[in-house]
Amino acid sequence: MNLEADPTSFLAQRPYAAAPGASRDAASVRRNLIGFELRPSLRTKLLMAFLLIEVLLVSVGVIGLLSLREADQRANQIVALQHKIEAYRQMQHDTLRQLYGVSTALEFADETTLAIALRQINQFGYDLDRVSFVAKDEVALLNQVREEYGRFIAVVSNIVDLIRSGRTAEAKRSERAELGPLADKLERLTNQLVNRAEADMVAGIDTSRQTYAKSLILVAAVALASLVLTLVLGHAISRSVINPVGIIHDGLNRLAAGDFSQRIEVPNHDELGELAAHVNSTSEELQQLYQRLEEASRHKSQFLANMSHELRTPLNAILGFSELLLDGIYGEPSEKMRSAVERIQRNGKHLLGLINDVLDLSKIEAGQLRLSLADYSVEELVNGVYTSVESLAAEKKLDLKIAVPVGLPPARGDERRLAQALLNLVGNAIKFTDAGEVRIEVEAKGASLKFSVHDTGPGIDEPDQAKIFQEFQQVDNSITKAKGGAGLGLAIAQRIVEMHGGRIWIESRLNHGATFSFLVPARLEQEAKQT
Amino acid sequence: MSKRVLVVEDQEDNRQILRDLLANVGYEMIEAENGEEALTAARTQLPDLILMDIQLPVLDGYEATRRIKAQPDLRHIPIIVVTSYALSGDEEKARAAGCDAYVSKPYSARKLLETINQYLT
Numbered sequence: 001m002n003l004e005a006d007p008t009s010f011l012a013q014r015p016y017a018a019a020p021g022a023s024r025d026a027a028s029v030r031r032n033l034i035g036f037e038l039r040p041s042l043r044t045k046l047l048m049a050f051l052l053i054e055v056l057l058v059s060v061g062v063i064g065l066l067s068l069r070e071a072d073q074r075a076n077q078i079v080a081l082q083h084k085i086e087a088y089r090q091m092q093h094d095t096l097r098q099l100y101g102v103s104t105a106l107e108f109a110d111e112t113t114l115a116i117a118l119r120q121i122n123q124f125g126y127d128l129d130r131v132s133f134v135a136k137d138e139v140a141l142l143n144q145v146r147e148e149y150g151r152f153i154a155v156v157s158n159i160v161d162l163i164r165s166g167r168t169a170e171a172k173r174s175e176r177a178e179l180g181p182l183a184d185k186l187e188r189l190t191n192q193l194v195n196r197a198e199a200d201m202v203a204g205i206d207t208s209r210q211t212y213a214k215s216l217i218l219v220a221a222v223a224l225a226s227l228v229l230t231l232v233l234g235h236a237i238s239r240s241v242i243n244p245v246g247i248i249h250d251g252l253n254r255l256a257a258g259d260f261s262q263r264i265e266v267p268n269h270d271e272l273g274e275l276a277a278h279v280n281s282t283s284e285e286l287q288q289l290y291q292r293l294e295e296a297s298r299h300k301s302q303f304l305a306n307m308s309h310e311l312r313t314p315l316n317a318i319l320g321f322s323e324l325l326l327d328g329i330y331g332e333p334s335e336k337m338r339s340a341v342e343r344i345q346r347n348g349k350h351l352l353g354l355i356n357d358v359l360d361l362s363k364i365e366a367g368q369l370r371l372s373l374a375d376y377s378v379e380e381l382v383n384g385v386y387t388s389v390e391s392l393a394a395e396k397k398l399d400l401k402i403a404v405p406v407g408l409p410p411a412r413g414d415e416r417r418l419a420q421a422l423l424n425l426v427g428n429a430i431k432f433t434d435a436g437e438v439r440i441e442v443e444a445k446g447a448s449l450k451f452s453v454h455d456t457g458p459g460i461d462e463p464d465q466a467k468i469f470q471e472f473q474q475v476d477n478s479i480t481k482a483k484g485g486a487g488l489g490l491a492i493a494q495r496i497v498e499m500h501g502g503r504i505w506i507e508s509r510l511n512h513g514a515t516f517s518f519l520v521p522a523r524l525e526q527e528a529k530q531t
Numbered sequence: 532m533s534k535r536v537l538v539v540e541d542q543e544d545n546r547q548i549l550r551d552l553l554a555n556v557g558y559e560m561i562e563a564e565n566g567e568e569a570l571t572a573a574r575t576q577l578p579d580l581i582l583m584d585i586q587l588p589v590l591d592g593y594e595a596t597r598r599i600k601a602q603p604d605l606r607h608i609p610i611i612v613v614t615s616y617a618l619s620g621d622e623e624k625a626r627a628a629g630c631d632a633y634v635s636k637p638y639s640a641r642k643l644l645e646t647i648n649q650y651l652t
Contacts (some may be wrong), residue, residue: 315546323639323640324640330551
């Protein structure tokens with residue numbers, strides 16, 4: 001809300017109202033200057049933070065999965081190498097058996113042995129097929145093996161043919177001269193294959209071990225980084241939320257305590273910044289409202305003070321002339337005239353009392369009334385009150401009693417105001433009591449004095465008891481209506497007692513009389529702070 | 532020779548009351564309606580006592596009292612200040628201005644006369 005723009009605003013023309021507006025303008029200029037700055041809302045901030053955390057979690061997962069896949073691939077490679085080695089060994093084994101079969105055939109030269117040797121040749125063919133299947137990467141060596149093997153088969157077939165045709169010696173020669181070296185070569189070749197595969201396997205196992213260590217470090221590092229980042233992020237977010245909330249909380253507390261002048265500074269450009277701005281504008285409005293109220297209250301008090309002065313001036317003349325008339329300055333008045341003038345005087349004094357009450361109350365409320373503290377005698381105070389109401393009680397045929405302990409030390413306070421408070425209580429008691437007694441009592445209670453006024457009047461019902469201390473409040477019934485009065489006496493008495501740092505209360509039951517009491521410090525050195 | 536009292540009071544009705552009261556006991560009354568007139572009257576007429584109201588036009592009662600008390604040849608004249616009940620601290624201010632006695636409104640004519648007599652006999 002922009003109060004400056006509101007021409008009907010009461011404070012719009014006031015210079016001090018311009019100050020907060022000016023600072024607000026400066027702030028908006030500053031904001032415009034840094035218009036490109038990122039100003040994410042709280043929702044965006046939180047969303048971004050959670051998004052980032054999710055991204056981190058997903059990356060940790062992806063990195064883990066990738067490492068797992070690599071490990072799986074390595075395991076498969078090792079299994080493949082194992083198959084290769086097995087096949088190579090099978091081949092070697094079969095080559096040896098082949099040699100053995102041929103040797104045996106040469107030894108016995110029967111058809112059965114020859115058939116076995118030939119079947120073994122076939123078996124060797126299978127081995128070769130299997131090897132070429134599991135070791136597709138070893139083409140060159142395998143081709144060599146195949147070539148050598150082709151020769152080997154040719155030699156074996158030749159030898160078998162030689163044995164069948166009975167040329168055993170020739171076969172033996174061929175076996176020794178050709179088959180042996182071929183078998184050796186084959187074995188060397190397959191050994192080469194096995195060695196290579198084994199070396200591959202060792203290397204594979206080594207690599208996979210290294211890869212595992214690397215993945216472990218990578219995953220752990222990413223997880224740790226995520227953890228740190230999340231903590232930092234959480235801290236930053238909570239700082240950007242908790243700090244402003246704390247500041248706003250303090251600001252609201254000050255506001256609740258009635259300090260409207262403070263403005264809270266929250267650097268946030270998000271919802272909390274907005275909230276702080278709201279709190280500031282609210283406290284500004286409250287401040288202006290409060291100033292207006294204070295001013296209105298001051299005007300009211302000033303008006304009452306002026307008014308009662310204006311009212312009193314003619315009243316002084318009325319009372320002055322009445323007194324001169326009664327004193328016989330203008331000649332001795334007749335009995336009838338005296339009675340009439342006495343009525344003028346009595347009513348004038350009553351009116352004066354009411355005006356003084358209004359004035360007292362307005363002075364107290366405006367904080368203009370100060371206690372003048374001095375030593376006083378409790379007994380004299382009570383006697384003074386007694387003297388001034390004695391005739392009133394006598395008129396109503398009430399029994400007016402006082403009970404003050406003997407030998408009370410001098411008390412300290414505003415004697416005139418305390419007497420006024422006590423007088424108001426006694427005056428009320430006499431006014432509302434039609435028969436019986438009114439008793440003024442003083443008790444010393446430690447460092448306090450308790451003044452009480454008992455009466456045998458109509459009493460006050462409990463629900464009404466709290467109301468009667470408010471100004472202009474009287475218990476609304478026919479009895480009080482008949483008694484008149486402005487209802488200011490108790491309010492004034494209460495203010496006076498409170499200024500002394502004391503308290504006032506009533507104990508009463510309907511139709512069983514009432515006791516008004518107040519407790520004040522026996523020796524008041526400093527006026528109580530007004531609330 | 533009858534005693535002369537300077538009454539400084541802007542309200543005609545109040546002056547009339549004092550006129551009647553003082554005439555009744557045989558005092559002569561000199562009148563002034565504001566502080567300036569009071570200063571002139573005090574200097575020219577040299578009254579035996581001054582009854583000074585506080586709320587006066589032109590020059591208020593405090594200032595008039597202060598100026599009279601500042602003059603050596605007028606300093607001896609007793610001044611009774613009449614203050615209004617309206618403002619607290621009036622008594623202190625009146626004393627500070629140099630008045631001899633202090634009566635607060637509304638005063639009883641009889642009591643005022645008693646105070647005046649204290650200074651004139």
